[in-house]
Amino acid sequence: MASAVHGRTRPAKPKKQERNQKRKRDDVDAEKLEEAVSELDLKATYASFTALPLSAPTTAGLKAANFTKLTDIQSKAIPLALKGHDILGAAKTGSGKTLAFLIPVLENLYRAQCVGADAGLGAMIISPTRELAIQIFEILRTIGRKGHMFAAGLVIGGKSLQEEQDALIRMNIVVCTPGRILQHLSQTAGFNVDNMKMLVLDEADRILDMGFKRDLDAIVDYLPPDRQTLLFSATQTKKVSDLARLSLRDPEYVAVHESAASATPKTLQQNYVITPLPDKLDTLWSFIQSSKKSKIMVFFSSGKQVRFVYESFRHMQPGIPLLHLHGRQKQAARLEITDKFSKAKASCLFATDVVARGLDFPAVDWVVQVDCPEDSDTYIHRVGRTARYERDGRAVLFLDPSEEEGMLERLEQKKVPIEKINVRTKKQQNIKEQMQNMCFQDPQLKYLGQKAFSTYVRSIHVQKDKDIFKLENYDLEGYASSLGLPGAPRIKFLKADADELKKRKNAPGEILSDSEGDAKGKKAVRTKTDRMFERQNQDVLAEHYAKMIRDDKDDVDINKLDGEQEADDDLFDVKRRIPADGSPNSDESDEEADALDAPKTVLIPGAKEALVIDSKRREKLLKSKKKLLKLKDKGTKLVFDEDGNAHQIYELENEDDFRARGEAEDQRKKFLEEEAERVRVADIDDKALAKEKRRAKKEKRKERDREANEENAVDEPNEDREDLMANFLADAQDVSEDDDDQSDDDESVPHKKQKKWFENDKAKERTEEKETEIETFDDLEAAAARLLG
Template sequence: MRRPKPHRSTSFRKERRLYEAEEIELLDSWIEALKPDSGTNPLAFPAPPPNAAVGRLADGRFSPYAGSKLFSQLPISKKTKDGLSPKYKEMSEIQRASLPHSLCGRDILGAAKTGSGKTLAFIIPVIEKLYRARWSAEDGVGSIIISPTKELAGQIFEELKRVGKYHSLSAGLLVGGRKDVDAEKERVNALNILVCTPGRLLQHMDETPNFDCSQLQVLVLDEADRILDQGFRDQVDAIVSQLPKIRQTMLFSATQTKSVKDLARVSLKNPEYISVHAESITATPERLKQLVMYVPLDQKLNVLWSFIKGHLNSKILVFLSSCKQVRFVNEVFKKLRPGIPLKCLHGRMKQNIRMAVYSEFCESTSVLFSTDVASRGLDFPAVDWVVQVDCPEDIPAYIHRVGRTARFTSEGKSLLFLSPSEEKMLTKLQAAEPKIPVRLQKLREGKLEQISGQVSSLLVKYPEMQQLAKRAFITYLKSVHLQKDKDVFDVNALPIEGFAASLGLVVIPKIRFLSQKRKGHKAVVEVRHTQEDGVENESEVVQRRSTKFELPNEELEDDILLPKESAKGEEGNKVAELATRLLKKKKLKINVHRPAGTRVKYDDEGNVIPPLAAIADADSRDTVLRPEKVKERYEKLREEMKEQDKEDKLLQRQRLREKRKKEKMKLRRPRDEVEEVDSDSGPSELDEAENGASKRSKVYFDNESEDDGKGKKRAVLSTDSISLAEQEALALKLLSSMHS
C-alpha cells in the first residue's frame, strides 16, 4: 500500500521554518561579526574605498556601515526588506546612524530634526529583535512603543503594519477615548507589540487580569522629551516599575533630553547618543522658510482671515493656545466662508472624530485649526504653511510646530504672529543654538481685511457663540498667565479691551485672577479668638496671593465676582473679604468674625489649656494629634455604646413580653361572653346579631373525661346548655352507634 503524500501546506511550513532558522543564524553571525564600536557614529566615518569592507579612522576605530545608504546593506530579514519596498529604499541620516547600533541590541538615545524618519529607526529594530527570537503569540508582549498623543500612536501603528505585514507578529493599538476596553483586555495578553499612550497602558496594567510584561524585550519612547516631562512623570514611573530591568530601551525625539535623572528613570544602560544634526547649522529643516510678523493682539483674527483669503490653494496648519480658541475661530470662519474647507483638532474631541479629521486633512487641501496636540510627530503630507497665531511656550515647542512642514526632502513655510509684548521671543529664536533662521516680515495694513464687525454680528445672531467667545477670551488670558517665561508672556501688557472687541464681545468678561493681579490685591482674613478670665486675644492673619489662585482652564463661569475691598480703617488696617465665587442659587454666608468658644480648661498648675491639648502630643512641637490617645478615646466611646445598646435591647424585650401577655389574655376570654344590656329593654335583633345570641347554640365537650373500663378515656358531654329533646336525640344516636 502506497503511503499518501504529505499535504502541500505542511511541507511548505516545514520549508519556511527551515529557511527562517537559516536566515536567523546568518543574521546573528552578520551582526556579531560587523558590530560597530560603541560610541561611534557611522556618519562620522568616510566612505570606504571600493575594495575595502569597512571605514576606519586614524585612532583605529572603525564602522562597517560607513557609507551605507540602502536598507539592503543592513543585517535585516527578507520579510522586513519586502515590507520596506518599494516606498523605502534609501535610509535617512538618523536611520544610517542608529540602526547599526540598535540592531546589535544597544540602548539608543536618538535626536534628529522633525521629519527625518525617526519612526523607522525604532520600528525596524523592534521587528527584527522579535523575529530573531522566534517570538509567537504564546510568548506574550515582547515590545512596547509609547507615544504622548493618540494621533502619533495611530501613525506609528500604521507604519508598523506596513513594514511588518509579511511577519507573523501580532500588534495592537491601545489609546484612550475608545469604548472597546473589554475587547482589548481579552486580547492584549496575546499581542506581541503594543503601540500605546501612557495612560491606556497603565490602565491595562492595573485592570487587565494576567497582563504580563515580564518577558519584554524592547521598550521605545517616541517624543521622549515630552513623555519624560512633568505631565507624564507619574505614569511613566508606574509603567517602568512593572517592566523587567534587562531589556533594550530606545528614546527618540527632535529635542532630546540628556538629563541623567530622566535617563535613570527609564533604566538606560550605556546608551548610544545619536544626534545626527548636532553639527547642523540650523535646528529646523533646511528647506523651511521661517517668517515672524509683529501683530497686535486685537488684530490677530483679522490678519489670520486675510492670510487665509490670500492662500486659498494652500494646505495650512494653524496653531492656537487653547481648545476653546480653536472651536471659536473654526465656527466663526466657517460662518464667514473664506472659500476653503476648514477643520479643527483639539484634545477635547473624541478619538474617532480626531482620527477622521487627521485623515481628511492629510488627503485634502484645507485649513486645520489645532492646539499643540498636533505639534509633535504627526506626519501631515504636503503642508504648505504652518501659521502660529499664538506664541509657543519655548524654543522646543516652536521647533516641533514648524516641523509639520518641510518634511524629508519637501519644502515649506512658517509664519509666527508675535504681539509687541512678546518681542523677546524673536530675540530668543535668533540666539538659539543651533540657529533658527527666522526673518522679520512687516505687516501690510493695506491688504488687511477687518472682520471684527462681522464677528460681532455673528455673536448677536447666534447667542451660543457669545458664550464660546467669552471662554476663548478667558482661556487665552489664562494660558498666557500660566506660562513660565515671564520675560515673554506678560498678561498685564496685553490690550484686554481691544482683544475682547476683536472677538466680538461688547462687554469685557470679568476674570478674577487677572483683576487681582493688576490691582495688586491681597485677600486678608482676620480671625479673632476671644477667651475669658483675662486671656489675651489672639489674631491669625491668613493671606492668599492672587497669583497662586487658579481657575479651571476650560469650564469657567462667566459671572465671576471681583474681590471687594473693605472700608474699615484709614491707616493701612484694611481687611478685605475673601474673593469667593458665589453660585446663583446658593449663597455662601459665613461669619468670619464669629467667636471661637468660651470654654476654658486649666491644668494642675492653673495654666490655661487649649481645647485640643488634652489629646495632642506633648513631646512634639507641632499640633499633630496623638493617634493612640484618639484610639483610646474611640475605644472608650465604643464600649459605652455597647453597654447602652444592651440596655436598649433588654428594655425592648420586656416591652415585647408584656405585649404578648396582653394578647394571650384577650384570647383566653370565654367566647360566649356578651356585653351587659339594660334589664328594662329586651335585646333587639341587631344586638342579637352582633353578640351571636340569635345563632344556634353549639355543643361543647368538657375537658374532664371518664374511663370506659377498657383503658380508654371517653369525653363527657356537657348538657347544661342543651334542651331535653336534644339530649334524647343525642342519646339515641350514641346507643345506635354502640350496637352497630
C-alpha cells in the same frame, strides 16, 4: 495505502494549509543573522537598507513600501540598536526617526523568536498622542506584513476596555499611549511584561516632561530592568534625572544634526510678523483669504480658541474647507479629521499642540502659529509639520510686541533662522464688526468666545518663561473686542502659593463664618432637597456661564484669610454697563447715583447723538442692551460674494463705466427697444399658451358630452338622431369660436341638458309641451285634449 475518508469533497486550498503551520518558524537562521549583526562596523556609513543584515520579511516589507535609502538618523541609529545598545536619538523633524526604531524592534524580536501568545510582550512603543500612535502602527503594519508573524496591536483608548484586554494578552508588539497602557498594566491580569525586551519612547522629551511624569514612572515600575530602551525626538533630553528614571545602561547619544547650522530643515522658510493681540484674527482671516489654494495648519494654545475660531470663520465662508482638531474631541472624529486633511489638496486645519509632534500630513504648504509657543522646542515641532522629506515649506509666527524680544532670543539659542516680514495694510481686512454681529445674534457663539478668551489668558498666566509672557503687557480689552465680545470676561487667578492654600484649607470654621457658615461658625448642611432645588438646565448657558459675567462686589478672595479683599486681587473685573463718567473703575454707590449733581453725557457706539444722564432711570437704561439698540442707528444689510467679501445689498455703479457705454439718451432708447422686443416675444408665448388652454378645454367638453350621450343612448334609444344633431351643432359652434379666438368661456357653447335622476319620460314630455307656444285656436284645443286624455 488508501487515504482516510473525510467529509471534504475537494482538497483543502494551499493557503488554508499554510495557516495551520506552527507560529514558531523553523526556517529562521537566527545564528546566521546574529553573526552578521555582531560583525557590523559601527563606524562605517551605510547608505541603503540592503547593506544592513536584515531578515527577508523586513527586506520585503521595506521594498514593498519603497524604502531604499537610509537617512542620517537611520544609518547611525539602526546598527547600534541591532547590537542591543540603549539610544538617545535626536534629529530634525521629517528625517525618518520612526523607521529608526521600528526596524530594530522587528529584527531583534525576529532573531529572538518572540512569537506567539506564550512568548508574551516583546516590545512596547509609547507615543504621547493617539494620532501619532496610529501613524506608528500603520508604518509597522506596512513593513511587517510581508512575512513577519508577530501579533501587534494598538492600545490608545476610545474602544471597549474588555476588547483591548482580550487582545492584549496575545500581543508581541504593542503601540500605545501612556495613560491607557498604565490602566492595562494595573487592571489586566493576563498582561505579562516579564519577558519584555524593548521599550521605545517616541517624542521622548514630551513623555518625560511633567505632563506624563507620573504615568511613565508607574509604567517603568512594571517593566523588567534588563531591557533595551530607545528614546527618539526632534528635541532630545539630556537630563541625568530623566535617564536615571528609565534605567538606561550606557546610552549612545545619536544627534546627526547637532552640528548643523539650524535646528530646522533647510527647505523651510521661516518668518514672523509683529501683530498686536487685538489684530491677530484680522491678520489670520486676511492670510486665509490670500491662500485659498494652499494646505494650511494653524496652531492655537487652547482647544476653546480652536473651536471658537473654527465656528466663527465657518459662518463667514472663507472659500476654503475648514477643519478643527483638539484633544477634547472623540477618537472617531479625530481620526476622520486627520484623514480628511491628509487627503485634501487645499484645506485649513485649526489645531492645538496635540498634532504638533510626529504627525506626517502630506504636502503641507503653510504652518501658521497664531499664539506664541511656550518654548523653542514647541516651535520646532510645530513648524516640523511642513518641509518634510526635503520638500519646501513655509512657516509664519504671529508675535505680540511684548513677546518679540524674548522669543527671538530663545529661537536664536536653538539655531532657528527666522526673518521678520510686514503685513500689507492694503490687503488686510477688518472683521471685528462681523465678529460682533455674530456674537450678538448667537449666544452660544458668544459663550465660546468668552471661554476662548479665558483659556487664552490662563495659558499666558501659567507660562513658565516670564521673560516672554508678561500678562500686564497684553491688550486684553482689545483682544476681547476682536473676538466680538462686549467686554473682557471676569477671571480670577489665585496668587497664593501652595502653603497659603494649604493653610486656607485647614483653617477653622470660624474664619469662614461670614461667607459659608452661620453665626456660630458652623458650616451649613446642604441636604438632598437643597441640592435638588439648586439644579439648573445643563446647557451652554448654565451656571458656569453666569459666573463669567456676574458682577459681585462682595466676593471674597480665597487667598485672604481675614475676609478682606484688595483692589488688585482680580486680574480684571469688567462691569456689564457703560459707566456714567466714562471711567472703567467707577466706585459710586447707588445712593450717590441717585443724587447726581449735574447731567452727564455718554457717547454710545453706533449712535449719532450722545445720551444725557440726568436721572437714575436714565443710568439704568445703559444696562439694557435691548433699549440701547433703539438709540443706535440701524445697520446696513450686507451680502457676501463668492470670495467671502462683504458688499452692500444696493451699490451704485461706477460713473466712468456708465459713461463708457455711451450717452444716457442712447442707452435709454436701447433699453426701451430691448424691453419692447422682450415684451413682444413674451406676448407671442402667452397667446400660444392661451390657445393651447382653449383647445384643452374644448377636448374636455367633448369628452364630457360624449359620456352623457352614451348614458342617454341606453335609456332613450329613440332620441339618437336628436342627440347627434345637438352634438353636430355644438361642434360647429366650437370650431367657429376657435377660428375667431373670441371666447374662452365654457358657457358660450350650448350644452345638452342631461336628465336628472328623478326625471322620467313623461315628465320630459310635459316639460316639452309647456315649452310649446299656443298661437291658434286649434293649438289650444289640441293642448286641452292632451290634458283631458
